Amino acid sequence: MQKKALLHSLFALLFLTVFTQCKDDDVIVEPEPQQPTLTPNEIVQKYLNIDLDDLANYANPVYPAHYDANILATDNAPSLNPVTNAGATLGRVLFFDKKLSLNNETACANCHSPEKGFTDNAVLSQGFNGDLTGKHSMRLANANFYTGEKMFWDKRAEDVEDQVTRPIKDHSEMGFEDAVGGIDSLISKMNKLEYYPVLFKKAFGTETITEFNMKLALAQFVRSMVSTTSKFDDGFAQVFNPAQPGAGVGQPFPNFTPQENQGKQLYLMPPPQGGAGCAGCHNPTTFSLAANSLDNGLDANETVIFKSPSLKNVGITGPYMHDGRFSSLAEVVEHYNSGIIDGPNLDNRLKAPAGGPGGPLQPLRLNLTQQEKDALVAFLQTLTDDKMIADVKFGNPFK
Numbered sequence: 383m384q385k386k387a388l389l390h391s392l393f394a395l396l397f398l399t400v401f402t403q404c405k406d407d408d409v410i411v412e413p414e415p416q417q418p419t420l421t422p423n424e425i426v427q428k429y430l431n432i433d434l435d436d437l438a439n440y441a442n443p444v445y446p447a448h449y450d451a452n453i454l455a456t457d458n459a460p461s462l463n464p465v466t467n468a469g470a471t472l473g474r475v476l477f478f479d480k481k482l483s484l485n486n487e488t489a490c491a492n493c494h495s496p497e498k499g500f501t502d503n504a505v506l507s508q509g510f511n512g513d514l515t516g517k518h519s520m521r522l523a524n525a526n527f528y529t530g531e532k533m534f535w536d537k538r539a540e541d542v543e544d545q546v547t548r549p550i551k552d553h554s555e556m557g558f559e560d561a562v563g564g565i566d567s568l569i570s571k572m573n574k575l576e577y578y579p580v581l582f583k584k585a586f587g588t589e590t591i592t593e594f595n596m597k598l599a600l601a602q603f604v605r606s607m608v609s610t611t612s613k614f615d616d617g618f619a620q621v622f623n624p625a626q627p628g629a630g631v632g633q634p635f636p637n638f639t640p641q642e643n644q645g646k647q648l649y650l651m652p653p654p655q656g657g658a659g660c661a662g663c664h665n666p667t668t669f670s671l672a673a674n675s676l677d678n679g680l681d682a683n684e685t686v687i688f689k690s691p692s693l694k695n696v697g698i699t700g701p702y703m704h705d706g707r708f709s710s711l712a713e714v715v716e717h718y719n720s721g722i723i724d725g726p727n728l729d730n731r732l733k734a735p736a737g738g739p740g741g742p743l744q745p746l747r748l749n750l751t752q753q754e755k756d757a758l759v760a761f762l763q764t765l766t767d768d769k770m771i772a773d774v775k776f777g778n779p780f781k
């Protein structure tokens with residue numbers, strides 16, 4: 383008897399709780415009569431020049447013929463993170479958003495500005511609080527074609543995904559280091575910016591913002607920065623012929639000046655054949671660095687084996703090398719011509735046998751004439767991709 387009464391009151395309690403909870407829920411979901419509800423697109427367009435119903439095309443770019451199957455096979459995009467239009471669009475917003483820094487001053491684009499070929503012109507870059515980075519900023523075009531996959535000059539990041547949120551957490555770059563709450567404190571900040579839940583939902587099917595999804599989106603945006611429309615590309619497209627060695631890249635380009643064509647030959651041919659051998663490491667068509675490149679002879683006793691970003695857009699602005707030591711391309715060419723220093727990791731492509739074939743290897747001396755050096759620089763200038771850097775899909779989306 384007593385048991386039954388107890389059960390009854392328990393049920394009554396349960397019913398009451400469920401009932402009052404439902405009532406609470408009802409109150410919450412009831413829309414405020416006066417407030418007009420904005421569509422996701424309207425929310426986004428309050429802040430951004432982005433149309434969710436007509437996203438820019440990142441997923442299926444049209445490649446010219448010289449970006450053939452062999453070249454596209456060198457794309458380092460992991461199959462788990464294919465580029466989608468919504469993912470890369472979110473990546474673009476993250477890339478240009480100064481709110482991703484502690485004091486709303488510094489976006490990725492501050493140090494990777496499209497007009498400057500996705501780098502900056504400082505020897506070392508300034509972070510959100512004025513502190514300088516440890517190394518010179520890197521151009522980003524064709525980062526997806528570095529088959530070594532690792533990112534940063536010293537290759538300390540495993541891949542693009544691993545790299546892209548590190549600047550946000552860096553104490554001198556964007557400032558969300560652990561001491562100030564790290565990425566979690568940034569995510570609570572982002573949850574209050576009404577465009578982010580909408581953009582994450584569009585890209586990943588959920589409004590929940592996670593560092594993992596930020597990495598995927600930023601990596602998709604960075605990987606979509608493929609350069610296919612420089613003067614070099616226009617010329618290569620005209621002579622492209624898969625039946626020829628190098629698919630015809632060694633043929634004179636009809637759109638080049640004689641000086642640019644001479645520079646191209648010097649760039650492509652190895653030193654024993656009268657060239658400067660640059661292509662042995664900075665591979666055409668993408669101009670990304672060969673993954674097996676060793677040291678390029680900047681410093682004696684250097685033990686770190688640095689990489690180079692793709693040389694696409696290299697002519698837009700210096701300075702050059704990981705520490706920004708050279709201010710012009712002429713200085714870079716002079717380094718390869720006369721300045722290569724021997725060291726424990728100096729690459730064999732930058733050595734030549736002393737006294738002819740069979741002699742002991744020593745640092746290469748190209749002995750180029752001034753006219754040849756100028757031609758090499760003129761050729762490097764043809765790698766500037768004005769169309770790409772002016773493309774709105776790589777530009778600042780904020781109103």
Ligand code: HEC
Pocket residue numbers: 477488489490491492493494507508509510515516517518519520521522525532533534535536542545546547549550554555556600604690691692
């Ligand atoms: C304060 C300047 C600064 C900011 C802000 C910045 N970067 Fe960088 N970035 C650099 C520098 C400097 C390097 C080279 C650093 C090194 O190697 O130690 C670099 C390297 C990179 C690389 C490696 C490229 C390669 O080929 O290895 C990628 C990718 C990159 N940044 C993307 C980003 C993204 C995405 C953001 C925003 C989340 C960002 N950067 C914010 C200065 C900056």
Ligand code: HEC
Pocket residue numbers: 521535649658659660661662663664675676677678680688689690691693696701702703704705714715718729731732758
């Ligand atoms: C053995 C491979 C190798 C060869 C051959 C080579 N380079 Fe490099 N190059 C590198 C490496 C590695 C770096 C990055 C070095 C660093 O910053 O520490 C680099 C950097 C550069 C840079 C600076 C890139 C930047 O973003 O600052 C330019 C420009 C360049 N090389 C042009 C050339 C030219 C022109 C030639 C031919 C005369 C050439 N390279 C030959 C490996 C090579």
